[in-house]
Amino acid sequence: MSTLNYTESTLVPEAAVYRRVIPAGDFWMHEIKAGQTLRILDLEGNQAADTLFYYAADFTERYSAQDTIREQGALYLTTGTKLMSNAGRPLVTITADTCGRHDTLGGACSCESNAVRYGHGTRHMHSCRQSFLLGLANWPDSSFDLNKRDLPANINFFMNVPVTPEGGLQFEDGVSAPGRYVEMRADLDVVCLISNCPQLNNPCNGWNPTPVEVLIWNP
């Protein structure tokens, strides 16, 4: 295992303007204003939080995994990483991280990808892209006409997917633990969509999906 980059936050939960626990397998969709800070807290450990960001004024500008990787010339996300949009603008910047490494290559589980990966018997198990689509379908501003085209490659906070120098992709036990968190400051007004991953077929949630908490602070 390579170096993990730990950076603690100075923000205290008592000063947060918003707190919400996302139960295992549920989604959360919420606007974060430019300058506000979002913390995602892994309450019980080893829980993947599949996350997307959209520019609030125009959802066609959204998180881009390839632009984010290319901009920093590195695969893993941690403190200092700018999460880039498909228009080349930073949407949010990671400002604290007590986990040390997060993935953006592994994507989100879906019924269709579960059937491919684990057999057709898993086809109707709950999955992240079901949660994402329900989140988009319930978003009050219907002017964007949201659907599967609006699910770009996502971030997997608290997930560990190392790439080997030989080009292999590994799925390893999480590097997270109870109480670990990642924090990011919004560079633009963004809408954040999180699926608290319900995957039961691989170790990304330690075989037992658990809640995460989101906290927001004003600047």
Next chain:
Amino acid sequence: MPLLKPPAPSGTSFTTKRPSGPRPVPMPLIPEGSLLREEIIPGGVAVSFNVRRHTTLRLTALESGSNVSFLCYNRHELIDRYNMADTLKGQHTAKLTTGHILVSDMGRAMFSITGDTLGWHDPIGGHDTPAIVAQKWSEKNYQTARNAHHRNSHDLFLIELAKHGLNRRDLVPNINFFSKLQSDAEGRLGFASGHSRTGDFIDLRAEMDQLVVFTTCHHPMDTAKTYGPRPVRMQLWESAPPAADDYCRIMRPENERAFYNTEILYS
């Protein structure tokens, strides 16, 4: 038509490694009489075209340092499209070569890589943009350079997608054929300069009818000192449908299931 059933549970790549035989050797000569189309695509441009199921698209590097930024969509339902994460995680790979398949976000096999002289194509690095090209090689606009102006994949993708009613919502993570990014233990990426040589080729057998969109612009992390995107040759040829023991199909149990998901579209 034979009765189609989901492949019986036969493990996952966590537990199963197959096949044991050697990789197919790339076949330099396209079988006589099977060629349907052949074109030279200049460097720095975009094309889009339909590819029919069970035909093979061959891309050949005509100069060292080529790059093809590539996207594909189900011709009949464009919302069903190539998905980087589903392709990579289903095959536990961060590179593409012989035996791998391109998988759609509906879990369907789109293309199979049936031949490859190179061993590594990049599915991660993305595509170049106006800002990247201007920063690396200075801006050279139409007003001063006419059709020798510097072009970039981002603009060309948006133009080409719009010809099919698609927009930036559909500009998903792309593949870069003929390019290689290698990561170190910290995940830092390095561009392998001079990776492809003249004559390198890749064969992509279509498992479904598709819309293909690709550009011949530089890789976004290309370290070349001067702007100079390279031409490629594209050939389309009639190829046999994959057999039950096809190398790409049986490479992994995941692939077998993705093939099934495509085959039921045509049943």
